[in-house]
């Protein structure tokens with residue numbers, strides 16, 4: 385059985401506890417690897433290695449850091465097929481999606497920040513003829529990076545690349561449910577020539593390894609992506625130590641379709657935004673609002689398209705919907721389907737485990753794409769993040785009502801608006817409380833734009849130079865003239 389070890393100071397090391405956790409393949413329920421069950425001692429060792437490496441890494445010229453990061457991107461690209469397979473096996477996502485989204489984006493993350501640091505600028509201010517102020521940006525030291533299981537390589541590289549590009553060293557704690565691509569990434573950073581201690585990866589449970597990082601006094605930066613409840617704990621640990629914290633948390637994103645939308649595009653993309661990665665993307669549009677005059681027509685086409693999605697072995701190229709990440713998570717999602725019925729909702733399609741599956745994945749954690757109507761917007765199913773292949777549909781009368789519905793949750797991560805009316809698009813986009821609003825599209829990402837959530841969807845922005853700002857501290861030098 386393959387053992388996933390920690391990666392500390394450029395070498396793979398067993399955990400201090402000597403214990404391992406099972407890594408389960410969601411599509412089969414089989415254990416495919418054992419993963420280091422790390423705790424505070426392992427995190428201490430990783431932080432010590434990162435602190436040592438920081439002294440020379442911070443002084444490594446930007447051009448050299450850039451060259452090394454580009455080499456990591458090239459190696460990710462050279463190992464594309466293997467990474468896509470590992471990502472699919474470990475998380476249950478369709479391999480086609482890993483090829484289309486996860487791996488290419490991991491490559492782009494490294495390339496993007498490798499080149500961004502060559503173009504970063506800092507401001508200079510003249511105070512009349514009395515003083516010259518200039519700002520320098522310096523790395524902070526050891527960055528603690530905690531990432532989830534839904535886009536394991538994509539989100540881990542979205543943190544590691546800017547952290548080390550900016551001159552920090554890092555200790556990353558990937559989700560214990562999906563350690564395989566992080567393990568490959570560790571080896572590839574070494575192969576690329578990134579010096580020992582710059583990238584350290586500690587595996588294990590959030591409550592021990594993750595918390596040891598968020599409460600570590602020598603880790604001044606925490607970048608976390610995960611659930612809102614966990615985010616509150618991260619903040620509670622990091623707050624008293626005055627760490628710089630960025631939190632990317634959950635969402636309950638509205639997808640608003642107006643009567644004047646291009647229906648072909650709106651239907652096709654809404655199926656994607658509802659069910660891509662089994663609904664396990666924080667940006668999925670899990671609340672669909674459709675203008676009353678086209679509600680019936682839209683719904684008919686949306687349901688028809690949903691029924692055509694192919695559920696099956698994630699490793700099969702033609703699969704659209706794979707397995708949920710774990711048995712516990714499937715139970716949670718099924719619990720929400722049951723709750724929807726209690727709350728007066730109607731399950732229009734899906735809601736159950738698929739009847740027939742290929743032999744290899746018969747025991748996997750699958751659930752049919754599910755569409756629910758008839759719920760009051762204040763009901764729990766329309767308020768809480770489900771993070772599965774479950775979408776609610778609700779008719780609305782006017783733009784004002786759609787905006788009220790959209791803003792009626794404690795989340796504010798992203799939204800989509802479908803309309804051909806330019807003025808309405810801009811007006812509604814400005815009124816929606818969320819970090820990103822897509823107009824006539826979904827999940828189109830320019831890595832230069834700020835990314836993050838409002839309300840309980842997060843704190844801080846990452847993306848482009850904002851990430852480099854997060855991973856550095858601005859210092860003002862004031863020179864009297």
Ligand code: TXE
Nearest residue numbers: 531532558559590591594595610611614633634666769771
């Ligand atoms: O994520 P956790 P879970 C949402 C989604 C999901 C729910 C719970 O609704 O159903 O969160 O998922 C580490 N200190 N999202 O429990 O716990 C953990 O080991 C420090 C949305 O699986 O948030 C993992 O590496 N770290 C989301 C990471 O935090 C801790 C993606 C995320 O796991 C910790 C995932 C602690 N106390 C879930 N406890 C998104 N925004 O994309 C856990 N961790």
